[in-house]
Amino acid sequence: MLDVGDGQQIYWEECGNPAGKPAVFLHGGPGGALNPEVRRLFDPARYRVVLFDQRGCGQSRPHASEPGADLSANTTWHLVADIERLREHRGIERWQVFGGSWGSALALAYAEEHSDRVTELVLRGIFTLRSSELDFYYNGPAGQLFPERYEMFLAPLGGRPFAGDTISAYHELLFDPDPAVHGPAGVAWSTWEAATITLEPDEGLIADVSDPTYALAFARIENHYFFHRGWFAEGQLIANADRLADIPGVIIQGRYDVATPAITAYDLHQAWPSAELRIVPVAGHAFSEPGILEALVAATDRFALQVTVGGVAGS
Numbered sequence: 080m081l082d083v084g085d086g087q088q089i090y091w092e093e094c095g096n097p098a099g100k101p102a103v104f105l106h107g108g109p110g111g112a113l114n115p116e117v118r119r120l121f122d123p124a125r126y127r128v129v130l131f132d133q134r135g136c137g138q139s140r141p142h143a144s145e146p147g148a149d150l151s152a153n154t155t156w157h158l159v160a161d162i163e164r165l166r167e168h169r170g171i172e173r174w175q176v177f178g179g180s181w182g183s184a185l186a187l188a189y190a191e192e193h194s195d196r197v198t199e200l201v202l203r204g205i206f207t208l209r210s211s212e213l214d215f216y217y218n219g220p221a222g223q224l225f226p227e228r229y230e231m232f233l234a235p236l237g238g239r240p241f242a243g244d245t246i247s248a249y250h251e252l253l254f255d256p257d258p259a260v261h262g263p264a265g266v267a268w269s270t271w272e273a274a275t276i277t278l279e280p281d282e283g284l285i286a287d288v289s290d291p292t293y294a295l296a297f298a299r300i301e302n303h304y305f306f307h308r309g310w311f312a313e314g315q316l317i318a319n320a321d322r323l324a325d326i327p328g329v330i331i332q333g334r335y336d337v338a339t340p341a342i343t344a345y346d347l348h349q350a351w352p353s354a355e356l357r358i359v360p361v362a363g364h365a366f367s368e369p370g371i372l373e374a375l376v377a378a379t380d381r382f383a384l385q386v387t388v389g390g391v392a393g394s
Contacts, residue, residue: 081164081165083134083157086152087135087139087141087153088139088140089131089134089139089165090113090138091129091130091131091132092129093127094118094123094128095121095122095125095126096123096125096126097127099124100125100126100127100382100383100385101129101169101171101174101175102121102126102127102128102379103162103166103176103177104117104129105133105182105186106130106132106181107178108133108181108301109158109300109304110135110136110296110298110299110300110301111181112133112136112137112138113130113132117366120372120375120376121177121383122379122383125383129165129166131165133161134300135153135296135299136296142292142296143295143299143300148299154307155188155304156188159193162185163193163196173196173197173198174197175197175199175382176190176200177200177202177379178200178201178202179203180203180204180338180339181304183339184206184207184208187320188309188311190322191319191320191323194323194325194326199326199329200326200327200354201329201331201375201378201382202347203366204331204332204338204344205330205332205339205343206339207309207311207316207317208305208309209313209317209343213305215340217246228274228275231271232245233245235249235252235264235267236248236252246302246305249264249298252264253299262295264298265291266289266294268297268298269297270294272338273288276336276338276363277363277364278363278369281365318350320351321350323351323354324351327354328351328353328354329354329357330344330347330355332356332359334358334359334360336363336364337363337364338363341358344356344358359371
């Protein structure tokens with residue numbers, strides 16, 4: 080556990096070779112927490128990988144599912160500062176930054192602020208929290224592809240028709256002190272995502288995120304970030320992509336990703352043309368989708384061959 084201030088402690092772990100190429104893994108959500116399977120993305124003989132649960136989720140404390148959870152000290156910029164504290168705590172000078180989904184947004188935010196600390200960026204399922212991205216997924220268009228699931232998502236809001244902004248409406252439900260209100264809302268929010276991030280339904284994943292404690296923390300943190308548009312100016316991450324010009328990067332995107340459609344990956348590549356863009360032809364959003372896992376491993380394997388001078392402070 081690392082004390083990062085604001086009454087927050089984040090859980091971190093390391094895996095791989097202590098003398099290997101340093102990398103940090105940024106999980107999705109926000110609020111998604113670590114999954115042991117993500118260790119498979121890195122060759123343990125060649126990488127020293129640092130992983131952590133972001134504020135309020137997983138094994139970090141306090142947990143966002145707790146009564147009276149206060150997320151005022153849980154913002155993108157708090158997390159960017161946490162990444163820097165963790166880097167310094169582990170004695171690492173520069174590292175590869177790997178992020179998928181929300182993790183791609185956090186990776187971009189970190190790299191644009193601390194480009195001198197980043198050796199490479201490996202990004203998947205690009206998400207930058209532009210209004211168009213959030214509206215597509217939460218306010219109707221994606222629901223036309225998954226009408227039965229979208230009906231379940233709208234149920235806590237009174238069902239169809241719903242003319243308002245679902246993110247704002249859910250914000251009231253998720254932070255209502257009554258468990259009879261915030262409990263079902265958390266499950267409905269979380270299962271909408273789990274049901275739509277894979278090309279084919281993954282009932283095991285849907286069941287996993289239906290756990291009330293996990294679902295509430297995930298939904299509260301995610302909604303909190305989306306309600307505040309990530310504390311970004313509109314289009315900020317892509318507008319500032321010129322700061323990444325000297326950082327090697329790989330962008331991996333599923334063609335049929337509904338949660339984070341390919342237009343955002345394309346727009347990022349237009350703003351950061353030195354990065355490699357690979358669109359996997361038959362895949363959705365999740366890192367475990369056919370073709371995506373293989374492309375991610377190929378990227379980390381390739382970068383592992385490049386020696387990182389000064390990767391460990393003092394080396």
